[in-house]
Each structure stands twice: as C-alpha cells, then as structure tokens.
Amino acid sequence: MNSVYNVIIRPIVSERSFDLMEQGKYTFEVAKNAPKEEIAAAVEKLFNVHVVKVNTMNVSGKKKRVRYQNPGTTRSWKKAVVTLAAGETIEIFGSQQAAE
Numbered sequence: 001m002n003s004v005y006n007v008i009i010r011p012i013v014s015e016r017s018f019d020l021m022e023q024g025k026y027t028f029e030v031a032k033n034a035p036k037e038e039i040a041a042a043v044e045k046l047f048n049v050h051v052v053k054v055n056t057m058n059v060s061g062k063k064k065r066v067r068y069q070n071p072g073t074t075r076s077w078k079k080a081v082v083t084l085a086a087g088e089t090i091e092i093f094g095s096q097q098a099a100e
Helices: 015-021 036-047 091-099
Strands: 008-011 025-030 051-059 063-066 070-073 077-084
Touching: 008 036, 015 025, 025 036, 036 051, 036 077
Parallel strands: none
Antiparallel strands: 008 025, 025 077, 051 077, 063 070
C-alpha cells in the first residue's frame, strides 16, 4: 500500500461501534488486502495514537433484489476493530460522543 488513506477507507458509525469506543476500540472499513500490521501503522500515523491490537473480519455482501426480480448483492468489504492503549482516544469520535 502506498498511503495510509488507501488502507483506512472510513470509520464505521453504528450503535455497536459507539459502545465499543467506551472500551477504547474503534471500528474502520479497511482495504481488503491490508494486513493487520499496515492497519495498525496507518491508524497510528493518521491519529497519533498507540495501537495495542487489531482484529479484522471480512464482511460478505448481502443478497438484494435489483429492479423487479433480478438477484444482486451488495459489495463485500473488510472491517477492522482497533484497540488503543489505555487512556487514548481518537478526537474525531470524541467530539461526536460529547454531542449525545
């Protein structure tokens, strides 16, 4: 991978991801071919934090109907749950938590 922006695609914003933030775990959509070491390095460089652990999972696409009855699927993607060192947060998410 060339850039950290090619590894980390977007943060995942859901109720479950907000619950995990209280434990110091942050969820991102990442490139399908990115290994855990690259994901950890990208998060450390982007957000200036220390990564303790990275868990990844491949999310398969769901079956959907397109137009009338034509079968199709949504895209498959890779999710990473990144655990930060104790006491560290990512400010982008911290400002959203304060608004609730």
